[in-house]
Amino acid sequence: MTRPLHPAAASAQPFQVADLRPTERLFEDPEGQDRLEKVVSRYPEKRAALLPMLGYAQERNGWISDENMAEIAGALELTPAYVRSVATFYTMYNRHPVGRHLIQVCTCISCHLNEGQEVFEQFLSETGTRAGEISEDGRYTVIEAECLGACGFATAVQVNDRYFENVTPDKVPAILDELD
């Protein structure tokens, strides 16, 4: 049996994961209600739960639909328009479905100096996709990322909630093999 989620940890769950638990309604099952309650309990204002709850929608479904946003708005006493204005501000919230593995290649300055662009292009060619599209088998979406904060381990690649570091173009096939 897994331990119950500690409230202090409720706003810190990874929200880009391969194993989704799709649900149309976020707060109609006990897990969703539990998450909402625990997150809300950590802040003096309900609105502060917005980012954690957007993350929760994505953790479950892989992206954030208009319906999810409306539901979150209702739960936090916000307008759907406001929720959308926040959701679209942040690059990590997917407004459309993405592949099972979201591959983000850092091409910012330190990675740029260490073959970041070449690594990015290698991922595109190995997955047979263009930037941002889902591969035909649904497994991959490859995008460029701004600085991932691993500059001394260039090139840094994030795949969902994992980091791959010191990536060179020749290591790309092995990374793809490792992803289920």
Add this chain to the structure above:
Amino acid sequence: MGYPYSHDLEVGTLLSRHLGDEKARTLAGWKELGGYASLPKALEMDPDAITEVVKESGLRGRGGAGFPTGVKWSFMPKEPNGPHYLCCNADESEPGAFKDREILRWVPHLLIEGCLIAARAIRAEHVYIYVRGEFFPFSGIVRDAVVEAYEGGYVGEDILGSGWNCDVTVHLGAGAYIAGEETGLMSSLMGGRAEPWIKPPFPAQSGVFGRPTTVNNVETLAAVPMIVAEGADWYRQWGTEKSPGTKLWCCSGHLQRPGTYELPLGVNLSDVIYEVCGGDPNGKKIKAVIPGGSSTAILTADELDCSGCYEGLAEAGSALGTASPIVMNEDTNIVQAMRRVAQFYAHESCGQCVQCREGTSWTAKILQRIEEGDGTFEDLDTLYHLCEQMTGRTICPLADSVVFPLRSSLDKFRDEYEALIER
């Protein structure tokens, strides 16, 4: 010592001593290593006495601005008429900076202890550790450490039997560099777009949730436990008068041994590049270094003989910033590198201020045009003009941040820009 490499010039204080040691991640392991020794002492001290020690130590904010930490704490009201908050800024996303993540992932309990001592000093009842969203593996380590600290009685109610209560919550961002600016961070924490606000009101007057708030960087807070334990004079044995103590230097780019090193402030920058990091991995000449993270002015190879501290790098015409040198060898196309830097800022501008929103994106477009051989000499004048328009005219310093590297590169590497234009 540093991670993943160490060097003789390093100082191995608590800040870096356990980097790379998985044992330090658990509460039991951390206690075995001597952790949580400062908190009991701080719990017996008057809050203002803690602030005083930190003030005397001369510790300066490690997030880039270098504001004296103890002075910042002293702005908080002494007699609360409601809750105070501490925000730990773990939104590390300045290109070149990757030091905070080493603290987050190797010594999370050191950070928690620093947060608690700071919270005690500023009379805060809740600490929010705002970690950038991308850092899932590292925020997960901190999150688990916080839960363990709750279970061990170090966080929560009646901490270590002192009667003092303080909560800690780990909160994830979602991919916005501007959430690393303190008012942007608070906007984001309150469930908004990470839009900075004009100061005043200052956070100590009206910060997150409209309450007095202090925002401190991860590395700043992680330095607090040892300062409280050992005293201000001990901390001042390193560094210079104006830049006391040690600093995590995170070095990247064309280097033989890139990584994080704990070095005394005032270390010679060229020693950091050549001695500690071993220079270019293939023995090529270094052409340029952006010494303090991407938002600082570029230095040529001839300008590296300078003191690596706040005032030393200012004298050299740049800034210490987050002490994150980005090193470029002789093969680097400076215009291309600047284009990549400008694209970052264009992507990360929050869009509130026209000078920044338009300035950063036009800067990136013009640099791209020059890089591709379609630039004109007039473009160089336009870039200088944009630099002028983007300096000191916006709510936060994001626009200024692109000006520092851009203008210095135009001044120092004009021949490279001209060569591409003439091609």
